[in-house]
Amino acid sequence: MKNTFTFILASLLALSLLTGCAATSVALGKKDLEVQTKTSTSVFVDPVSRDKRSVYLDVRSGVMEFDRNAFSRVIKDQFAASDKGYRIVDDPDQAHFQMLVYVLNLEEANLSAAHSALQEGYVGGGEVVAGGAVGAVIGANRGHTWGGAALGAVAASGMSMVANALVKDVTFMLVCDISIRERVADGVYVRRDTQLGAQVSDGGSSQSRVSEVTDRKDYRTRVVTTANKANLELPEAQDAMFQKTAYAMAGFF
Incomplete structure (x- = not known):
């Protein structure tokens, strides 16, 4: 069960990273x-x-x-x-x-x-790593690192959606x-x-x-x-x- 959740978490992180990178790429590559x-x-x-x-x-x-x-x-x-x-x-x-x-x-x-x-x-992609890291710190304080990382992934995914909406x-x-x-x-x-x-x-x-x-x-x-x-x-x-x-x-x- 834990392995399945870890796989889902990794998939969410990867998807969030890709969408964030797409928004950042457009913002930088199309600024002029x-x-x-x-x-x-x-x-x-x-x-x-x-x-x-x-x-x-x-x-x-x-x-x-x-x-x-x-x-x-x-x-x-x-x-x-x-x-x-x-x-x-x-x-x-x-x-x-x-x-x-x-x-x-x-x-x-x-x-x-x-x-x-x-x-x-x-x-972009920078917000995904930051979100996951912040979540990991929160989870570590609670004794569940992977749960905190999930919170970070959700936060990062939300940030990516906002970025894509704005760019x-x-x-x-x-x-x-x-x-x-x-x-x-x-x-x-x-x-x-x-x-x-x-x-x-x-x-x-x-x-x-x-x-x-x-x-x-x-x-x-x-x-x-x-x-x-x-x-x-x-x-x-x-x-x-x-x-x-x-x-x-x-x-x-």
């Missing part, structure tokens, strides 16, 4: 904010003369938590800071480039979800679909085909194809930015995520 930006497809717009380096920016989103005005300002600042001479203008008809941005997600996620979004494209590995994800439309040379026309689908009833749907001739060619890509840190909150992550994403967008030009 890490922001990464990746693009689903590389975009290379054609080089143009300085007088044509004008870009009309249109940012849209249906995400309530997304601050569209703040994001637009960050993008404009990135273009202004660039030495390539591209500038943001207000008239889409006069701009040589149009950059249309739609933000699909700004939410807490995980790295697997971020990877899937990118692939989809455009469309959380958090990742936020920002997903942007981007269409860059470039005006083509005089005499060149582009045919654009668009497939439209609609659910007309519970029993079926309709498909429509729209063909048009335009003077702009279209580049499409998706930018996914992630921010990761222990106990991260969105206000802390947002500015860095906006900066990284805007830097990637300005880099298309």
